[in-house]
Amino acid sequence: MTEKQLPQTTYSISDLSKEFDITTRSIRFYEDQGLLKPKRRGQTRIYNLTERVRLKLILRGKRLGFSLSETRRLFELYDADKNSSSQLHTMLDLVEDKKVALQQQMDDIKVVLMELNSAEQQCRDALANNSE
DSSP: OOGGGSOOOEEOHHHHHHHHTOOHHHHHHHHHTTSOOOEEETTEEEEEHHHHHHHHHHHHHHHHTOOHHHHHHHHHHHHHOTTOHHHHHHHHHHHHHHHHHHHHHHHHHHHHHHHHHHHHHHHHHHHHHHTO
């Protein structure tokens, strides 16, 4: 294998920032929150494959509506027992909670849309009556 074919095993903060299209400040924030723990070489942060995957999971969780504390909880369960069924059960509980919350938001949005449609129709009716 040539050097270009070897998979990258370490990453700088700027490598991850570019790859995931986030700021280095965001990565440092996740580090401050205890979600990422890069090695250090002087002032330079060195991220390994595990840290890269964790960052990917943090961002995916964020997209799905998980809080950082929920993500941290999952990481802690995983770190304690990498084959833990409790982690999977916790994940299922979190997913169910998110689904319920999203369903409530969808119901709320439907109500607001109906109210907006009604207000719009009242305005159109009023305009039509004014032009007669």
